[in-house]
Amino acid sequence: MNHAADRYDRLTRTFHWLTAAVVIFMFASAHIWENLEKGTPLRKGLQSVHISFGIAMALLIVVRIVWRVFGGNRPKADSHPALNLLAKMAHGCLYLLLLVQIALGFLFRWAQGEPFNFFGLFPVPAPFVIDHDGRGTLGGLHNTVAWAIILLAGLHAMAALWHHFVMGDSTLRRMLPGSRNVFQK
Template identity: 55%
Template sequence: MDTANSAHYDRCTIVLHWLTAILVVGLFALAEIWAFLPRGTPTRKLLQSLHVSFGLAFAAVLLVRIVWRLSAGRRLPRASGGLPGLASVGAHFLLYALMAAQVVLGFLFRWAQGEPFSFFGLFDVPTLIPLSRDVRHFYGDLHNTVAWCIIVLAGLHACAALWHHYMMRDGVLRRMTSGG
């Protein structure tokens, strides 16, 4: 890799990163907003339908992101070693694990509800694992808890990027804002 491009992630990695961030925040916001609406209202049902559809999009983006990361993408040298480097690697691994768990929990929760779900009305997602409705609250609560964990960890991730950018001035944030 030439030195001119080593300071930036590739365009695909950057697009997948920011698309993931937008989807995570958007999915979280949809769920938090509908919680204030009365059950059964058209607006609440619309927000839930959008959440499911964008959740399916998130699942696809996450899968592409994982395949890209494991195959061709994200080829930057580690900027720091020691405890900061270990914390960075650990936080990224935990974010990926939580996001993957969230996708699985979303499917399990929806299947436990016994309701069909579709992708923007274009196609229905079949029930691959029939689950008892008795477990829907368990999966729903876990889905909510993992969502909060993702939001907190993503917030810390964003704070660390801003710390690097404004306090350390080491170019870490710029790596994810423009392609090489």
């Protein structure tokens, strides 16, 4: 039986899967353009879309955090308290890494001294001057944090699968989209 209170609300699930999709796209797009010839329209276009999705991610994460603090339901965890604590720490780390990654992305772009905009709709000006000499460091940190997000998100996904297939609990089902879960037991 699958009661609404046993699952996360629709908006929380939407935020979760939208964040996952954007993170995967952002990571993949950065690695794809590295293999494209510099200065080509495809590379510049992919970078532009990456930047626009980075701005969208910033808005998504802020709204997601506000929703997590002030709205949404949180189904009761059916795991050992130590596992629940580990899960909360992992979620906190993911949120922190996403916020740091967004800040690094903005700082890196501003340090490059190139204007950027949101899907061509409006520019995002630098609120302060950033030393161009720091762009290599910022770029390196941006890349390192991207890998940390991917690794932690991968562990998060593996933990959900472990809960479902090994522990046999409802952890995975609570976050699946749709009204009926394909993994219903």
